[in-house]
Every structure is written in C-alpha cells, then in structure tokens.
Amino acid sequence: MKKECKDCGAELTIPQDSMVGEIITCPDCGTDFEIVSKTEDTVEMKEAESVGEDWGQ
Numbered sequence: 289m290k291k292e293c294k295d296c297g298a299e300l301t302i303p304q305d306s307m308v309g310e311i312i313t314c315p316d317c318g319t320d321f322e323i324v325s326k327t328e329d330t331v332e333m334k335e336a337e338s339v340g341e342d343w344g345q
C-alpha cells in the first residue's frame with residue numbers, strides 16, 4: 289500500500305501487515321506518521337506527535 293507523505297510528498301510504503309498505532313517514518317524527510325485507521329485498501333495516518341518527549345534543552 290502506498291501513501292503520500294503529507295510533509296514532503298514522498299511515497300511511503302505501508303506494509304500490508306501494518307497495524308493501527310504503528311509508526312511509519314518517511315524515508316525522505318524523517319517525519320513519523322502514526323496509522324490511525326486501516327482497512328483492506330485505505331489507510332489513514334496522522335503526523336505522530338512526540339508526546340512526553342522533551343526535544344528542547
């Protein structure tokens with residue numbers, strides 16, 4: 289299954305056996321996307337938030 293990266297437009301490949309809640313990382317820009325819903329032929333993703341992680345100094 290293929291999906292377009294919302295950030296850079298690169299093609300993301302979603303493994304057929306991926307599950308809701310899994311994180312797909314864009315190979316081009318490195319953005320993490322979380323699978324929020326999945327059916328046999330569609331997949332919905334949202335940009336994964338790094339909740340609870342402090343990236344600042």
Ligand SMILES: [Zn+2]
Pocket residue numbers: 293294295296297298314315316317318319
């Ligand atoms: Zn991207």
